[in-house]
Amino acid sequence: MGTRLMDPSGHAAAMPTEHRFWLRAEGSAASAGLTGAEARRQLLRDGPNVVERLRRPSVLRQILRRLAEPLVLILIAAAAISAATGDMASLVLIALIVAASIGLETWQEHGAEKAAEALRNSIALTVRVLRDGREQSLRAEDIVRGDVVRLAPGNLVPADGVVLAASGAHADEAILTGEPYPVAKRPGPSRAETMADAHDALFAGTSLVSGEATMLVCETGLATVLGTISTDLAADQPPPAFERGLRRLGLLLVRLTLALVLFVLLVQYALHRPVLESFMFAAALAVGLTPELLPMVTTITLARGAVRLAARRVIVKRLAAIHDLGAMDVLCTDKTGTLTEARISLAVALGPDGRDDPAVLALAAVNSALGGSAGNPLDTAILAAAPEAACGWSALAALPFDFERRRASVAASHDGKAMLIVKGAPEAVLAACVAVDGPGGPQPLDAARRAALDVIHEARAAQGERLLGLAWRALPEAPARLAVSDESDLVFAGFCAFLDPPKPSAAEAIERLGQLGVRVKIISGDAAPVVAHLVAQLGLPAGQVLSGEEIARLTDAALRRRVVATRLFARVSPDQKMRIIRALSEAGHTVGFLGDGINDAPAIRAADAGLSVNTATDVARAAADLILLDNDLGVIADGIAEGRRTYANIMKYVRMGTSSNFGNMLSMALASVLVPFLPMTAVQILLNNLLYDASQIGLPLDEVDADDLATPRNWSIAAIERFTAIMGPLSSLFDLSTFAILLLVFHAGAAQFRTAWFVESMLTQLLVVFVIRTRARPWRSRPARALVATSLGACAAALALALGPWAGLFGFAPLPGHLLALVAALAAAYLLLAEALKRHAMGRAHRARHRARSTHAG
Numbered sequence: 001m002g003t004r005l006m007d008p009s010g011h012a013a014a015m016p017t018e019h020r021f022w023l024r025a026e027g028s029a030a031s032a033g034l035t036g037a038e039a040r041r042q043l044l045r046d047g048p049n050v051v052e053r054l055r056r057p058s059v060l061r062q063i064l065r066r067l068a069e070p071l072v073l074i075l076i077a078a079a080a081i082s083a084a085t086g087d088m089a090s091l092v093l094i095a096l097i098v099a100a101s102i103g104l105e106t107w108q109e110h111g112a113e114k115a116a117e118a119l120r121n122s123i124a125l126t127v128r129v130l131r132d133g134r135e136q137s138l139r140a141e142d143i144v145r146g147d148v149v150r151l152a153p154g155n156l157v158p159a160d161g162v163v164l165a166a167s168g169a170h171a172d173e174a175i176l177t178g179e180p181y182p183v184a185k186r187p188g189p190s191r192a193e194t195m196a197d198a199h200d201a202l203f204a205g206t207s208l209v210s211g212e213a214t215m216l217v218c219e220t221g222l223a224t225v226l227g228t229i230s231t232d233l234a235a236d237q238p239p240p241a242f243e244r245g246l247r248r249l250g251l252l253l254v255r256l257t258l259a260l261v262l263f264v265l266l267v268q269y270a271l272h273r274p275v276l277e278s279f280m281f282a283a284a285l286a287v288g289l290t291p292e293l294l295p296m297v298t299t300i301t302l303a304r305g306a307v308r309l310a311a312r313r314v315i316v317k318r319l320a321a322i323h324d325l326g327a328m329d330v331l332c333t334d335k336t337g338t339l340t341e342a343r344i345s346l347a348v349a350l351g352p353d354g355r356d357d358p359a360v361l362a363l364a365a366v367n368s369a370l371g372g373s374a375g376n377p378l379d380t381a382i383l384a385a386a387p388e389a390a391c392g393w394s395a396l397a398a399l400p401f402d403f404e405r406r407r408a409s410v411a412a413s414h415d416g417k418a419m420l421i422v423k424g425a426p427e428a429v430l431a432a433c434v435a436v437d438g439p440g441g442p443q444p445l446d447a448a449r450r451a452a453l454d455v456i457h458e459a460r461a462a463q464g465e466r467l468l469g470l471a472w473r474a475l476p477e478a479p480a481r482l483a484v485s486d487e488s489d490l491v492f493a494g495f496c497a498f499l500d501p502p503k504p505s506a507a508e509a510i511e512r513l514g515q516l517g518v519r520v521k522i523i524s525g526d527a528a529p530v531v532a533h534l535v536a537q538l539g540l541p542a543g544q545v546l547s548g549e550e551i552a553r554l555t556d557a558a559l560r561r562r563v564v565a566t567r568l569f570a571r572v573s574p575d576q577k578m579r580i581i582r583a584l585s586e587a588g589h590t591v592g593f594l595g596d597g598i599n600d601a602p603a604i605r606a607a608d609a610g611l612s613v614n615t616a617t618d619v620a621r622a623a624a625d626l627i628l629l630d631n632d633l634g635v636i637a638d639g640i641a642e643g644r645r646t647y648a649n650i651m652k653y654v655r656m657g658t659s660s661n662f663g664n665m666l667s668m669a670l671a672s673v674l675v676p677f678l679p680m681t682a683v684q685i686l687l688n689n690l691l692y693d694a695s696q697i698g699l700p701l702d703e704v705d706a707d708d709l710a711t712p713r714n715w716s717i718a719a720i721e722r723f724t725a726i727m728g729p730l731s732s733l734f735d736l737s738t739f740a741i742l743l744l745v746f747h748a749g750a751a752q753f754r755t756a757w758f759v760e761s762m763l764t765q766l767l768v769v770f771v772i773r774t775r776a777r778p779w780r781s782r783p784a785r786a787l788v789a790t791s792l793g794a795c796a797a798a799l800a801l802a803l804g805p806w807a808g809l810f811g812f813a814p815l816p817g818h819l820l821a822l823v824a825a826l827a828a829a830y831l832l833l834a835e836a837l838k839r840h841a842m843g844r845a846h847r848a849r850h851r852a853r854s855t856h857a858g
């Protein structure tokens, strides 16, 4: 559970008095809320209610961050030293080139992130607040101290505050205290030293799991308990699939760079070459090798993906989740709303004999009216079927529904007689019953009678009807509070059966996902026969159902073996949903989860791609990486295509960087040994690198082959290494032949050598993109116009710089016609050979499931 707010012994630490806002006097006075004007003034004083320090850094800060990168610093220092020895030109040039590449990067990234952020804002969390005497829906950011906020189950608590009123309110505070069970909340002063004991306080970041509460906001933003520890919490999350791959790629490149730079420095030292010059050369090599555009290319491709997805009504909250969606090979989903219409209606209320019984419906209606929660679809369906049934009843106490107990209870009185009414999943209710209603009054619930009830339950569920059980007990006196232990010695009254028609579009969507290589699994809290019936209705293959009861008995290792082949899971608790996701993930799958309830939030958080819908509860939406504006499995298929598109384009950049760019830098290092002078000056390497970078701006916009969209794709470092190992040396081989011809045949001098090679390496490096951007023949896969423009533009610029009248400024010398022709011929030969070898270098199309292997190997 991390460090959180606990001391080493695991006990919640006492907070300093000034933070214990629940002890302040302000909470004791009931409040009618603020006026709009008061709130605006308060907002100016305290600032917006945000804890995340994830706010985008300013442009200036982004530039400074890039300037402070060690390589750039070394280069600038080296240039400064050479300026001190009289070489002003290289200082100016290096400064200009560094400025240009930083400018390019900052400008591109800034624009892309702004677009993505605007989309995120469109699904901001809203809170019900009392302002100007009426309830309004406001963005959580605009909440200020003194606001009065209303909370319902599934709502995130937007700020720290004290409870003014509550009925059956329980909060999940695990995120702050590590306490796994919901904590009861009620008004009234507490003298609590620790937040775990503060029954009258609600904390930002926690959520209401049941009941209702009204709270007075005492602290907002960074002043909240969450605000003081939010950085710890962020560090607690394991990185998702995309970041894991990116990190491993970074390590690979660092190793390559270090090896090359050390090699050059050692050789130069051994050959007694000038120290400063060698040093600058090595630094320029390192800059040339660093994939400094990788963050920009990934951000832009992902941000563009986000914008395209928005057109399909999918909002991306975490950009990298687009990639994870493309890599996903298993999608788990809950049932209600995704596979069904979520228009739950009451079909019938049955007595224990299986016949219609309006008295059972009346009991259910009293329970729902006095102890249900607004927004719960089952409670809503019951009240719609019997709107008047609760008249004349008054609530005494309630014990709200939770997903572990699967029961909801109320103590209610009618004509002065008190009664406990319990409703819930039939087996959960029956477990608390000792008797059953019969014609002549309650009868003992013996084995035969239990079996008869099970038969009714099974038969109904097998027809796809979701059942709730109802039970009651007379109460000798009115209780002040209810506990779980009160749910005992009950008399079973009967069932309510509900219908929720399947969505016609669901079957088609699941088939489409199957064609994309994504298997769909259903994880439901509902009973097994209901899930099986639905699956049959949708015309999908059923197979075995794994129940929550069985899962509870399985160890993690055993569960890992079972989950892969199982498609249906029933009667699972929120915790078990999360366990299933983890097990799939450990079995090597990239897992998505789509859900909308309080009970789905842990699983959404655990998934690589957490999906929710805009109508879902706050906790589910907060946990999700992607929000569907329409609850439709079909759009997920669109999202998957988008994810794979972005991945394919990012891979093109990676391939360019690790093969042709790496090959060039490798040649440069070798040449520094073989050639009597430095093969390129530091300035020329940097120019080379800048033009190469500029050419890549078109990549995020590139078209993608159908082949790249067909199967789940995930980082495979092994495949990248293979590609590098083949294509890198190929490019070096060509460079070395170029060197040999230039030196031995044409006896080129230093300046001419550098010019010829600059042109050759630019042409090969820039044009090879058209070869390796596709597995097909280049003329069969058309590149995007933007890519053609940036690549050819960079080529033209390189030729102009090296051959134009200003060439001398950069240390270039004029090239005679036959040398130019030679360079062009060599570049063409290289491209042809690269084309011949690329399929071999790319290997078989790797699928996401190979991740398991490469992860364990790496």
Ligand SMILES: Nc1ncnc2c1ncn2[C@@H]1O[C@H](COP(=O)(O)OP(=O)(O)OP(=O)(O)O)[C@@H](O)[C@H]1O
Residues within 6 Å of the ligand: 334, 335, 336, 337, 372, 373, 376, 378, 379, 401, 403, 406, 407, 408, 423, 424, 425, 426, 466, 467, 468, 523, 524, 525, 526, 527, 597, 599
């Ligand atoms: N308001 C309620 N009162 C009593 N019992 C309830 C209530 N809501 C749900 N239950 C019980 O808890 C079980 C699990 O809840 P629910 O079906 O919503 O879980 P779920 O995992 O979200 O299911 P689904 O896959 O259908 O979305 C229900 O099948 C029902 O037996």
Ligand SMILES: [Mg+2]
Residues within 6 Å of the ligand: 334, 335, 336, 596, 597
């Ligand atoms: Mg649900």
